[in-house]
Amino acid sequence: MTIHSVVIQKLLSTNAHLGRRVAAHHFKIYTYGARNAMTIIDSDKTLICIRNACNFIGNLVRQNGRFLFVNTNTLCDEIIDQMTKKIGVKKDNSWKLGGFLTNSSSPKKFRSRNKKLNLGAIHPPDCVVIMDTERKSSVILEADRLQIPIVGLVDPSMPWDTYKKITYPVPANDTVQFVYLFCNLITKTFLHEQKRSGAAIENLKRQEEVAAPQLTSPESETRYDVQLLH
Numbered sequence: 366m367t368i369h370s371v372v373i374q375k376l377l378s379t380n381a382h383l384g385r386r387v388a389a390h391h392f393k394i395y396t397y398g399a400r401n402a403m404t405i406i407d408s409d410k411t412l413i414c415i416r417n418a419c420n421f422i423g424n425l426v427r428q429n430g431r432f433l434f435v436n437t438n439t440l441c442d443e444i445i446d447q448m449t450k451k452i453g454v455k456k457d458n459s460w461k462l463g464g465f466l467t468n469s470s471s472p473k474k475f476r477s478r479n480k481k482l483n484l485g486a487i488h489p490p491d492c493v494v495i496m497d498t499e500r501k502s503s504v505i506l507e508a509d510r511l512q513i514p515i516v517g518l519v520d521p522s523m524p525w526d527t528y529k530k531i532t533y534p535v536p537a538n539d540t541v542q543f544v545y546l547f548c549n550l551i552t553k554t555f556l557h558e559q560k561r562s563g564a565a566i567e568n569l570k571r572q573e574e575v576a577a578p579q580l581t582s583p584e585s586e587t588r589y590d591v592q593l594l595h
Contacts, residue, residue, distance in 0.1 A: 373408050379542035382406045384521035391528055392521045395536035404521040411537050415547065418516045418533040419554045422492065426558035430491035435504055438497045441544045445496065448548040452555035492516060494551070496544055498523065498531065505530050518547070 376382065382397070384404030395414075397407040425432070432454050436445045493508045495517040508515050509530040519534040528534065537543050 372412060375546065376408045376411060376537075376543075379546055380540050381411055381537035381543040381546075382408050383538050389522055389525065389528075391525050392519070392523065392536065396521070406521070406536050406538070411535065414533070414535045415550060418535055419550055421514070421533055422494075422516065422551060423554045423558045425492055426555055427562060428491075431488060432492050432494060433490035434494045434496070436496040438539070438544075440541050441496060444541070444545050444548050448552050451552050452559075454555075489513065496547075497539055498527070502527050518544075 382405055384396070384406050392404070395406055395410045397405040399405060422432075434445060434449060434454065436442065489511060490513060492514050493504065493516070495504060495515065498505060498517040498519060505515060505517070505527055514532040515530065516533040517531045517535065518539045519528060519531060519536050520539070521536075535547065537547075
């Protein structure tokens with residue numbers, strides 16, 4: 366059995382492929398078909414979108430990007446908590462984020478509002494990750510206004526006006542099992558890139574330590590000058 370087939374089986378076991386309703390026209394590129402008035406999401410397409418999203422997240426981690434994780438599904442709170450603790454990023458599960466990004470465009474306003482909401486960052490995020498896009502259309506609208514990239518789970522019935530604002534859509538049924546799988550992949554992406562960055566810093570330090578003795582010290586310059594005088 367190939368790695369690809371194992372991953373696809375993982376996706377199927379989370380019921381990520383079972384859409385709630387008949388797909389809207391723009392979503393049909395992600396569908397495999399329909400059954401009993403329910404959309405069957407193509408797991409291969411979901412996997413491709415997950416890879417694209419994780420690659421984008423990994424690139425931002427390497428650049429020390431700022432992330433905002435938004436979740437309002439109480440069933441997934443513990444999963445999101447575990448992920449954000451492991452990767453060292455704050456999350457938000459408030460229903461009252463309306464106006465938070467757009468009304469906090471200046472650093473001073475953002476710091477003031479951030480202190481009340483305890484989001485951790487003093488600047489607007491470089492990426493917003495939304496686990497339940499259907500409930501957080503206001504956050505999607507605000508992030509789009511500020512041109513902040515959005516990674517979000519998308520449902521077959523999502524309106525086009527909302528869907529087109531999501532930079533990295535992940536077509537899937539947002540079951541607890543799939544959210545756990547998705548968060549696990551995000552965690553691994555963060556830890557992998559953080560480990561790579563740490564290794565790169567250590568390697569640079571070693572190179573500097575090796576190169577340091579080759580630099581001419583003041584004492585050696587003095588001895589060289591004395592030899593010239595003699």
